[in-house]
Amino acid sequence: MNNTNNPDWFSEESLMGTEMSEAQEQEEFAVKPETTAIPKKSNSKKLLLVAALVVTVLLIITSVLIQPKKKTVSVGATPTPEVSNIPAPEGITKTVDELEKDVKASDPDANNIPFPPIDFTLHLASPSPTPGF
Amino acid sequence: MFKKLSALFFAFVVFFSLGARFSYAQDTTTPITTQEAKYRGLLDDYRKAQDQFIVSAGQYYNLQTLAAQEDAVRALRSVMLTRDDVVIAYFDLLELEINTVPGIELSRKGQLTSQIDIQKDQLKSHRARVEITTDRINLNLEASGFSQLEAQLEATSDRSLSLLKIAGIQAALDQLVLTKSQLDSFVASAPISETVRGEKQRGLDEMGRSVESIKLVISKALTRYDESLRSISNPGFSEVRSILNPGFATLTQAVQFAREIIQ
Numbered sequence: 001m002n003n004t005n006n007p008d009w010f011s012e013e014s015l016m017g018t019e020m021s022e023a024q025e026q027e028e029f030a031v032k033p034e035t036t037a038i039p040k041k042s043n044s045k046k047l048l049l050v051a052a053l054v055v056t057v058l059l060i061i062t063s064v065l066i067q068p069k070k071k072t073v074s075v076g077a078t079p080t081p082e083v084s085n086i087p088a089p090e091g092i093t094k095t096v097d098e099l100e101k102d103v104k105a106s107d108p109d110a111n112n113i114p115f116p117p118i119d120f121t122l123h124l125a126s127p128s129p130t131p132g133f
Numbered sequence: 134m135f136k137k138l139s140a141l142f143f144a145f146v147v148f149f150s151l152g153a154r155f156s157y158a159q160d161t162t163t164p165i166t167t168q169e170a171k172y173r174g175l176l177d178d179y180r181k182a183q184d185q186f187i188v189s190a191g192q193y194y195n196l197q198t199l200a201a202q203e204d205a206v207r208a209l210r211s212v213m214l215t216r217d218d219v220v221i222a223y224f225d226l227l228e229l230e231i232n233t234v235p236g237i238e239l240s241r242k243g244q245l246t247s248q249i250d251i252q253k254d255q256l257k258s259h260r261a262r263v264e265i266t267t268d269r270i271n272l273n274l275e276a277s278g279f280s281q282l283e284a285q286l287e288a289t290s291d292r293s294l295s296l297l298k299i300a301g302i303q304a305a306l307d308q309l310v311l312t313k314s315q316l317d318s319f320v321a322s323a324p325i326s327e328t329v330r331g332e333k334q335r336g337l338d339e340m341g342r343s344v345e346s347i348k349l350v351i352s353k354a355l356t357r358y359d360e361s362l363r364s365i366s367n368p369g370f371s372e373v374r375s376i377l378n379p380g381f382a383t384l385t386q387a388v389q390f391a392r393e394i395i396q
Binding site for chain 1: 169172176179183186190193194197205206209212213216219220223226227230269272273276277279280282283286287290291294298301302304305308309311312315316319373374377378381384385387388391392395
């Protein structure tokens with residue numbers, strides 16, 4: 001309200017002032033495209049770096065989860081001698097699995113190391129119509 | 134900068150995955166697998182050397198020149214050296230198996246390994262002679278000497294395989310005895326009805342009979358093995374295998390019984 005009643009508001013100086021500020025604004029508009037282009041480029045690089053880091057972290061987590069768990073000997077799983085000498089069913093199953101493995105390995109017909117297939121008759125005969133090798 | 138980081142990232146991923154695989158592969162290496170790989174590699178070398186000799190000898194027979202003869206002699210020496218290496222590596226592998234596998238009596242083990250050592254010494258001497266031989270006539274003499282070793286080498290191999298097969302059945306029998314002992318305790322004290330306990334007990338009785346029959350099979354196989362030591366011409370591996378086959382069938386059935394008992 002006060003501004004509208006102020007006679008200086010429409011004076012030549014004030015009008016000049018607005019004209020000056022408009023010129024400055026124009027200058028600012030002319031410079032702005034150059035100054036705003038640089039942050040945009042650095043932002044995209046930063047985004048890509050962050051994405052790469054996130055993917056790396058995800059890959060590490062996934063690979064750690066995928067890795068087979070090391071077999072641990074469960075001390076608490078077997079019953080204590082004070083309670084009973086009977087092996088737990090899991091222990092018996094393991095023993096039977098071992099037995100099956102041993103039996104499979106003992107097959108008399110399976111021979112994984114037969115005598116080497118070599119030629120015992122190799123020699124270099126005198127030249128003749130029927131070569132001696 | 135971005136390109137460097139990308140390269141670093143991919144290098145890291147590749148290294149990580151390869152490193153994990155390599156660590157798993159390392160766990161499976163044993164002296165036997167290493168020796169087996171060495172033996173297989175030498176066998177491949179022998180096959181290549183043999184092919185090369187066949188080509189060189191063919192050229193010599195066709196051309197009948199001194200140069201062709203030199204080539205053929207070199208190829209023959211090469212294949213003869215590789216052949217000795219193959220058989221030595223094979224006996225190293227057998228010796229390693231015999232010394233590693235459980236279930237072989239020490240006296241039999243010692244007797245067989247000393248026989249293998251004698252064969253290996255013969256092969257090493259033969260190899261040393263071949264290495265310094267350069268003419269066709271002497272090389273042919275060495276080739277003839279090697280062919281005379283064939284029967285002895287195969288007999289030693291057959292005896293080793295026989296003993297390894299007997300040891301395999303013995304190891305399985307030992308495991309069966311251990312399994313039966315655990316099953317006896319389990320059935321005796323398991324919270325089950327008397328009918329079910331009776332069924333399981335009958336299964337255990339069958340397993341007990343299996344143990345006795347396998348012991349007989351092993352005893353027969355060992356008798357045949359001991360006989361084979363006195364005869365080079367009949368090492369008896371096929372006979373030992375035939376004797377062991379019913380024992381193997383009984384063991385397979387015993388595994389089935391054990392599985393039914395723990396159900």
